[in-house]
Amino acid sequence: MHNDLTGATVAKAVNNGAFVAIVGGGFSAICLAAHLHRQRTAAIDVVVFERATLASGTAFRTSEAAHLLNGPAGNLSAFEDLPDDFADFLADDPAAAEFIEDATPIQRQFVPRTLYKRYLERIVARLRAPSPIGTTVRFVRDEVTDVVPHDGHIDVVLRDGGVARAHHAVLAVGHPSAQALGPRLGERFVIDDPWNAAAIRAIRTDAPVAVIGSGQTASDMVLGLIANGHTGQITLVSRRGLVAQPYIHVDRSITVQRDELPRRLLPLMRWVRSTSRRLAEQGGDWRALINALRPHTQDVWHGFSTFEKRAFLEHLAPFWHMHRTRLPPATAVRMQELRKRGQVRVVAGRIDGASPADDVLELRIRRRGTHALERLPAAAIINCTGPCWDTSDPHNQLVGRLLSSGVVRWDDVRVGIDITPDGTPLDRLGRRDGRLSAIGPIGKGSLLEIIAIRDIRVQCAELASRLVRSRELAQRPAQAPPHDVGTALSPAHAR
Numbered sequence: 001m002h003n004d005l006t007g008a009t010v011a012k013a014v015n016n017g018a019f020v021a022i023v024g025g026g027f028s029a030i031c032l033a034a035h036l037h038r039q040r041t042a043a044i045d046v047v048v049f050e051r052a053t054l055a056s057g058t059a060f061r062t063s064e065a066a067h068l069l070n071g072p073a074g075n076l077s078a079f080e081d082l083p084d085d086f087a088d089f090l091a092d093d094p095a096a097a098e099f100i101e102d103a104t105p106i107q108r109q110f111v112p113r114t115l116y117k118r119y120l121e122r123i124v125a126r127l128r129a130p131s132p133i134g135t136t137v138r139f140v141r142d143e144v145t146d147v148v149p150h151d152g153h154i155d156v157v158l159r160d161g162g163v164a165r166a167h168h169a170v171l172a173v174g175h176p177s178a179q180a181l182g183p184r185l186g187e188r189f190v191i192d193d194p195w196n197a198a199a200i201r202a203i204r205t206d207a208p209v210a211v212i213g214s215g216q217t218a219s220d221m222v223l224g225l226i227a228n229g230h231t232g233q234i235t236l237v238s239r240r241g242l243v244a245q246p247y248i249h250v251d252r253s254i255t256v257q258r259d260e261l262p263r264r265l266l267p268l269m270r271w272v273r274s275t276s277r278r279l280a281e282q283g284g285d286w287r288a289l290i291n292a293l294r295p296h297t298q299d300v301w302h303g304f305s306t307f308e309k310r311a312f313l314e315h316l317a318p319f320w321h322m323h324r325t326r327l328p329p330a331t332a333v334r335m336q337e338l339r340k341r342g343q344v345r346v347v348a349g350r351i352d353g354a355s356p357a358d359d360v361l362e363l364r365i366r367r368r369g370t371h372a373l374e375r376l377p378a379a380a381i382i383n384c385t386g387p388c389w390d391t392s393d394p395h396n397q398l399v400g401r402l403l404s405s406g407v408v409r410w411d412d413v414r415v416g417i418d419i420t421p422d423g424t425p426l427d428r429l430g431r432r433d434g435r436l437s438a439i440g441p442i443g444k445g446s447l448l449e450i451i452a453i454r455d456i457r458v459q460c461a462e463l464a465s466r467l468v469r470s471r472e473l474a475q476r477p478a479q480a481p482p483h484d485v486g487t488a489l490s491p492a493h494a495r
């Protein structure tokens with residue numbers, strides 16, 4: 001998908017100081033832009049800055065059909081108040097036809113993530129036309145290297161040298177990469193970016209492969225390898241050896257009131273265990289309980305002490321995520337088959353070291369709960385250990401810059417940046433600046449559950465309605481013709 005403007009021209013085009021700058025062009029950014037475009041109270045200008053390709057963040061870069069969305073289509077509309085938006089898109093999209101079964105309502109189906117990318121691209125296409133009241137959304141292909149608040153405006157500094165003066169900036173920079181294993185284990189064997197399709201395809205089909213991690217990404221890697229005709233042994237290695245639970249539709253849902261939930265971590269965990277047991281005794285499913293907790297998890301997390309948050313992340317998070325983020329049914333069934341026939345095995349342990357031997361790397365795995373070392377030869381090691389903020393990684397330069405200038409600070413468990421429940425980052429001294437917001441996974445340490453589409457879309461809807469109520473942004477009356485950035489561009493600038 002082509003972007004409209006370059007950074008150098010955007011400053012000229014929208015430098016009226018009254019636009020919303022969104023940094024990032026993944027799901028979070030597109031969802032927020034779409035919610036702003038739907039507002040009917042005030043016409044505003046929105047500029048989305050994406051350094052690479054729109055709608056192609058970590059979740060949607062894959063083109064592998066075996067990589068499925070982990071929820072049914074009916075749960076994944078970008079708009080909570082239009083629950084069938086994604087399912088309706090699928091019904092109309094010719095590319096979706098081969099993945100849709102006639103016998104099941106589309107809302108209940110699990111489709112490839114590539115179709116979600118197409119859905120986001122369709123939303124982007126619609127955003128290119130001004131809204132009925134004149135709200136405009138423009139897309140710039142450039143990296144934001146700094147965001148600098150001033151009195152009355154906020155500067156968005158671009159890699160190509162432009163500086164755009166915004167009224168409000170939103171950080172929607174998504175997931176950081178996993179901590180690289182290549183430098184520690186051997187660059188020749190390690191694939192640190194599991195979404196690098198060319199590197200995955202280049203693995204010899206009969207080679208032994210080690211996948212480090214056992215969450216959804218690890219299952220995706222297994223299914224991607226199998227789709228490439230892989231016949232060699234695949235070993236998943238993770239600290240606890242836990243594999244995500246399968247998604248099962250829950251017919252009998254339950255409701256939990258916030259007041260029922262203990263506020264401290266240990267009593268809460270006991271409560272979850274006993275309630276889940278009671279539910280099972282009554283013929284219910286634990287998934288109903290996990291679903292019922294969802295509306296409260298951000299608030300519960302917010303109430304925990306730093307000690308409790310650390311304890312949760314260290315000891316309980318893997319169990320929580322295995323139950324909370326479930327595998328698409330087809331993925332779970334396939335994984336089970338592959339494990340049964342022995343091609344895939346799961347090992348609980350840690351990597352203790354590695355040494356190259358001819359065309360393989362021999363990993364030494366210390367099995368969980370023992371001193372025993374297992375030798376695991378692997379011709380390729382795929383890093384699925386999950387995101388980790390490393391500010392020395394050039395990919396995370398903006399966040400590193402904002403942390404060092406004190407515009408933002410780490411959250412207390414250092415999983416992301418410190419934000420308030422409404423998504424406002426706190427600066428080094430703990431002060432909030434109403435001109436800056438952060439949406440999506442960067443707020444994970446503050447909100448815990450802000451990764452999934454269903455959580456992010458709520459955050460985007462709330463932020464959009466707050467932004468259009470802002471006096472400075474709403475100064476342009478509804479129905480006024482939007483200023484035409486197109487005229488500020490020479491054709492050479494359009495990409």
Ligand SMILES: Cc1cc2nc3c(=O)[nH]c(=O)nc-3n(C[C@H](O)[C@H](O)[C@H](O)COP(=O)(O)OP(=O)(O)OC[C@H]3O[C@@H](n4cnc5c(N)ncnc54)[C@H](O)[C@@H]3O)c2cc1C
Nearest residue numbers: 024026027028051057059069070144173174175440451453
């Ligand atoms: C593998 C995977 C599978 C998932 N599957 C599901 C699922 O099935 N269902 C579900 O509900 N959720 C799923 N999720 C979670 C959810 O979809 C993601 O959390 C969500 O897409 C995050 O979107 P984002 O825009 O915040 O981040 P991203 O998609 O990572 O996008 C961030 C974008 O910001 C750009 N960017 C970063 N820094 C800058 C900068 N300085 N300047 C300019 N651009 C910048 C990046 O290039 C990138 O395009 C999945 C997540 C992953 C990782």
